[in-house]
Amino acid sequence: MLKIKNLTVASEGKTIIQDINFRLRPGETHFLMGPNGAGKSTLGLAIMGHPNFKIKQGQVLFRKKNIAKHTTDQRAKMGIFLAFQQPTEFEGVKLLDFIKAGLGALWPRRELHTASVRKNIASTLQSLDMGQDFFDRSLNWGFSGGEKRKSEALQLLTLKPKLAILDEIDSGLDVDSLKAVAKAIVRLKKNSRTSFLVITHHSRIARFLKPDFVHIMVDGRIVKSGDKKLIKRIEQYGYKNI
């Protein structure tokens, strides 16, 4: 699904990610963990094609295709999704209209009536414990931290990508909300066989969403990879002494 090969990423001349490698097979869930400023979010943004982050060396292969030359919207159409840690706010753009535009872009041949889209999303909203008035609010505008996570989760669950990169989807959520979001994601994984790259520095989401692999990133490098037992070791020893 996703192969990261000797990848080095820089921003404004400064190297942020240095020579990393890993491979994520279809249906797998990988955790990318590490301290703040390790370069985890940069990896997510670079995979999505953020203009500030340049691939200096190596490759990002998605379903065996080098995606370096593809624009961000093309990558989305190929099936990549990034749940942002800090989603941008848009005054006046209704959440529903935005999701509709996203669906229209990803599935141009599907008929999209606002009413039917609304109905389909309504049940997703319910599973996330969100009120139906969420539809008509401006996208991320004045949202609380928890609401922003849920907005990202709602988009993820509606757009059903092949690969979902979740950047800190668990932060700022109370226990009940975390449970609701995680459950919905697990359901998506089961029904749509979505693969996940989960960026986090908490272990608590692992209770719901089981990782097949865990990578530890420190100072732009992957210093250790392993299975879910690695999470226990982090809890014991921290990132520094692992």
Next chain:
Amino acid sequence: MATKTSERDYRYGFSMPDTSVYRSPKGLSKKIVERISYLKGEPDWMRRFRLRSYDIFRAKKMPSWGVNLSNLNFDDIHYFVKPTDKKSNNWSTLPRQIKNTFDKLGIPEAEKNIFAGVGAQYDSEVVYHSLKQNLEKKGVIFLDTDAALKQYPEIFQEYFGKAIPPGDNKFAALNSAVWSGGSFVYVPSGISVEIPLQAYFRINSKAMGQFERTLIIAEPGSNVHYLEACSAPLYSQNSLHSAVVEIFVKKHAKVQYTTIQNWSDNVYNLVTKRAFVREEGSMRWIDGNIGSKVTMKYPSGVLQEKGAKLEVLSFALASRNQIQDAGGKAIHLAPYTSSNIVSKSISQGGGKSIFRALTRIAKNAKKSKTHMRCDALILDNESKADTFPNFQIDENDVVATHEATVGKIGQEQLFYLMSRGLTEENATRMIVSGFLEPITREIPLEYALELNRLMNMEIKGF
């Protein structure tokens, strides 16, 4: 990111062969003014009013501020073009060219679906007019202004030229001298016109001046929404559109006046609009400017009595070769009055948008409130936006606030939308439509959809 400077995508630029029944020679003279009045069979007071206005027009200097109008040649314009002798309330009896024009613009269809009454002006005169019967029975008058002068001379004379006298400015004087067409709306006391009335103004002739005159009187406790739209063929020669709109909002009455201006890029659009608002009355201008070569327009409100309210919500799109100089004006003359002037402008492809607004609060207009907000969005490096807010406040016991932002579309915003599959162009459109939303939500839905479609056509993205 590279900038694109493509031409406007203007689909209303078609023209029809000239079938007019009378056309004044180019240029303006006393003789032409007399001729217009004679052809219309007007009472003598109107003929004298026109001639007096003509003298004022000749005496007045061009405005010393705002957009440079030195390329506007008053001698190169036909001031009166009579399209037909057959005015009608039935589309099918209109001359074919005229009917086809309005069909192409979708007016008869909109009439069926959205509006309580429709007026359609073609060059200098209104050729079609209708009003739903139930409104007619309630005493609502919706006529073209020429017809109103004949049928309701008393109401007409009481209000005509009282909000905007000929001496107000050079273009108001010009309009007063050669006015023709426009709408006359009278809503009796306590009557609420639930669905909007629409007027459509079409220029067809080359080097043409259109000078419609609109007069709206809302008696105490009444309520009406009037909506106007316009377009013109694209010619290399300039045309001039210079309207005067006067509105009288009585005690507890409410008037909304919505404009979607979409002239072709060869039209100078220099318009004077003013409302007089009485006790607890409420006037709202929604002023959209997408077209024209140059627009200068500042809908205003004179808040004459206690509790009167004014809102001016304006939006402008300035594209290549366009200057949109727009805003609003609030004059507070009484206590507890309030005004809110909001402007959203977008500049692209080298276009220039200017926000110009004035709020004046007179001494003793205690407890009055005014708010001014202007947001400018610039889509590329060649385009410009300027803002000129102005407050003149002679009373201490008031609240006056002002906000302004000038910005470009953020990279993070584009990236976020594109990460969900939207192309850069569509992402830009979505951001623009969100930027305009505080204003478009106040427009009837069908019109807002049409407006969004128009904007999507015009916005080229980066």
